[in-house]
Amino acid sequence: MSRVVKLAVIPGDGIGPEVIAQAEKVLDAVTAHSDVTFERTRFSLGADRYLATGDTLTDDDLAAIAAHDAILLGAVGGVPGDPRLREANIERGLLLKLRFALDHYVNLRPSKLYPGAAGPLADPGDIDFVVVREGTEGPYVGNGGSIRTGTPHEVANETSVNTAYGIERVVRYAFELAERRRRRLTLVHKTNVLVHAGGMWKRIVDTVAAEHPEVAVDYLHVDAATIFLVTNPDRFDVIVTDNLFGDILTDLAGAVTGGIGLAASGNINPDGVFPSMFEPVHGSAPDIAGRQLADPTAAILSVALMLDHLGLQDEAQRVTRAAEADIAARDGNPRTTTQIGDAIASRLA
Amino acid sequence: MSRVVKLAVIPGDGIGPEVIAQAEKVLDAVTAHSDVTFERTRFSLGADRYLATGDTLTDDDLAAIAAHDAILLGAVGGVPGDPRLREANIERGLLLKLRFALDHYVNLRPSKLYPGAAGPLADPGDIDFVVVREGTEGPYVGNGGSIRTGTPHEVANETSVNTAYGIERVVRYAFELAERRRRRLTLVHKTNVLVHAGGMWKRIVDTVAAEHPEVAVDYLHVDAATIFLVTNPDRFDVIVTDNLFGDILTDLAGAVTGGIGLAASGNINPDGVFPSMFEPVHGSAPDIAGRQLADPTAAILSVALMLDHLGLQDEAQRVTRAAEADIAARDGNPRTTTQIGDAIASRLA
Ligand SMILES: CC(C)[C@H](C(=O)O)[C@@H](O)C(=O)O
Ligand SMILES: CC(C)[C@H](C(=O)O)[C@@H](O)C(=O)O
Numbered sequence: 001m002s003r004v005v006k007l008a009v010i011p012g013d014g015i016g017p018e019v020i021a022q023a024e025k026v027l028d029a030v031t032a033h034s035d036v037t038f039e040r041t042r043f044s045l046g047a048d049r050y051l052a053t054g055d056t057l058t059d060d061d062l063a064a065i066a067a068h069d070a071i072l073l074g075a076v077g078g079v080p081g082d083p084r085l086r087e088a089n090i091e092r093g094l095l096l097k098l099r100f101a102l103d104h105y106v107n108l109r110p111s112k113l114y115p116g117a118a119g120p121l122a123d124p125g126d127i128d129f130v131v132v133r134e135g136t137e138g139p140y141v142g143n144g145g146s147i148r149t150g151t152p153h154e155v156a157n158e159t160s161v162n163t164a165y166g167i168e169r170v171v172r173y174a175f176e177l178a179e180r181r182r183r184r185l186t187l188v189h190k191t192n193v194l195v196h197a198g199g200m201w202k203r204i205v206d207t208v209a210a211e212h213p214e215v216a217v218d219y220l221h222v223d224a225a226t227i228f229l230v231t232n233p234d235r236f237d238v239i240v241t242d243n244l245f246g247d248i249l250t251d252l253a254g255a256v257t258g259g260i261g262l263a264a265s266g267n268i269n270p271d272g273v274f275p276s277m278f279e280p281v282h283g284s285a286p287d288i289a290g291r292q293l294a295d296p297t298a299a300i301l302s303v304a305l306m307l308d309h310l311g312l313q314d315e316a317q318r319v320t321r322a323a324e325a326d327i328a329a330r331d332g333n334p335r336t337t338t339q340i341g342d343a344i345a346s347r348l349a
Numbered sequence: 350m351s352r353v354v355k356l357a358v359i360p361g362d363g364i365g366p367e368v369i370a371q372a373e374k375v376l377d378a379v380t381a382h383s384d385v386t387f388e389r390t391r392f393s394l395g396a397d398r399y400l401a402t403g404d405t406l407t408d409d410d411l412a413a414i415a416a417h418d419a420i421l422l423g424a425v426g427g428v429p430g431d432p433r434l435r436e437a438n439i440e441r442g443l444l445l446k447l448r449f450a451l452d453h454y455v456n457l458r459p460s461k462l463y464p465g466a467a468g469p470l471a472d473p474g475d476i477d478f479v480v481v482r483e484g485t486e487g488p489y490v491g492n493g494g495s496i497r498t499g500t501p502h503e504v505a506n507e508t509s510v511n512t513a514y515g516i517e518r519v520v521r522y523a524f525e526l527a528e529r530r531r532r533r534l535t536l537v538h539k540t541n542v543l544v545h546a547g548g549m550w551k552r553i554v555d556t557v558a559a560e561h562p563e564v565a566v567d568y569l570h571v572d573a574a575t576i577f578l579v580t581n582p583d584r585f586d587v588i589v590t591d592n593l594f595g596d597i598l599t600d601l602a603g604a605v606t607g608g609i610g611l612a613a614s615g616n617i618n619p620d621g622v623f624p625s626m627f628e629p630v631h632g633s634a635p636d637i638a639g640r641q642l643a644d645p646t647a648a649i650l651s652v653a654l655m656l657d658h659l660g661l662q663d664e665a666q667r668v669t670r671a672a673e674a675d676i677a678a679r680d681g682n683p684r685t686t687t688q689i690g691d692a693i694a695s696r697l698a
Contacts, residue, residue, distance in 0.1 A: 091542070144544065158508070158511075162507075163504050164497075164500065223600035
């Protein structure tokens, strides 16, 4: 019984195409002798496309992407400060537009200190947690504006919008994940300052917690959570948090577990109404693009998350194990992006 | 020529009174033979006062405090989850109310890895930077609300309000500070998501930068800034950022420089219209209160910031040096709160 998965590939800008080439190589290797085929459509989106055509993500692009079973994305964003991109905001117009339009309400970001990975902490302990970051609300909704812009009397507001509907579904996902893990869930917010949004998060977590008596629940203010991430990261199992706090905590978590070059993520629509999208947490890093300096491991581990999401657990585990074995064997000698991809792919042969 | 400084002392809750007792001891020691006298008024504010009287901070309290030259605060906040405090929000009603009412638009938070202090980083380098956190705007303004509260159709909004007036004054302060330091200034925001507020911050920093050609300016998204704080903290000199990002970065910075038990802060009204307020970055930690377990060093270093702000540079330096010498002499043997205070005070004798 053979299965065909329609995969939209968005290599993007900067190091995106380089790391995606290796991720695809690994995907080829792990499916070489299996009865699943990934039928790929490549979408040239990002800063280059915008500069060439003026388009960031058209309705046609979006409809075409949405007709796939999954999306693999490299990274998007041009050179910071490029005056030709000033009006564009590729991040909002492309990446966030995809997450919002495809209702990726779970932004899943595992943080694991792999044996052999060198993080900055002297005594990191056993780090293995997952951040479940809400992906479709909060300060990311784009409900901001300004008056008297550019004058000494400018006022700029940004409104964080939060709904019980949006929070409950992601909180439920986080509790179910905690049930399959070490049964510890930490809500991170800033309830003492953002009393309305924070209060609602807290109430909903308390309500859902009552249905999961075996999950130990605690709460941390976001500022305190950053302290624990560097002093006691092994205390975490599942963290559930809002869009902005999740953004901040997962970059920090990536650094703490050996660098953003290893951090994978999934933008998940658990209902399966829209395709989910898998991408490394790192950005397009235009300063090192085209020089074979990027670590493709985060993109490769994102492929593993995708395989797992698609129900291909066996393939997912093989990719994860190959990447882990590669990380464990690193000796500090620099390798090119392609060499790392080759090494991981060859472990799957 | 003798000088009298009118000092409002707010010991507060939890470990607040314990650390403030040591801070006052050190203040006594450093002024023992000088011609400046600190005339103190003690204000019993915080969770205990609220529970006893129902008041958090009355107009009379505020007026009385505002009639002083400076404020020394320990920490406020009751036991988390205490049902009797549910309606109170001591943090908003007391601490934030003071910061906003007294126009503490500069929240000054130095981060320094003192010789002898043990942080969590394996290779921290030479950490010595100051976060200039905006203190009177942003997501802290309390412009939030919710509808259908507690129902499945609840919507909770939180609005971050930002003004050119508010940003320009704190940015100017940060540039002037950078001129007196290593002449490096980093703006931290999230301009790719919070485009209106972030755009205004960026424009104002660019404008003020033109008046300070000798200050090297760069920009980091808040998520990236957390990475650098653990991988390369010695790259920072002055960080200028908004109220919420500053809250998060300074807790992380405190952890990275050996713990929140050493992190001092000043809530400054540079115009001198209102008294400035000095407080340790740590909270009231009710779980360890009354047990002589708290480190009073952050409160003592906050006294140094206060002395400096009052123009008593010589006294400020003596307190800083005494605290530094104490930190350098620590051997890991536990000492009580009082013992640490005594040790630092005795170095000033
Ligand atoms: C590029 C940016 C808009 C994005 C975000 O803030 O979500 C990125 O930082 C991430 O974490 O995926
Ligand atoms: C107690 C709380 C309101 C406060 C803040 O968020 O500013 C604290 O975390 C701080 O950093 O001083």
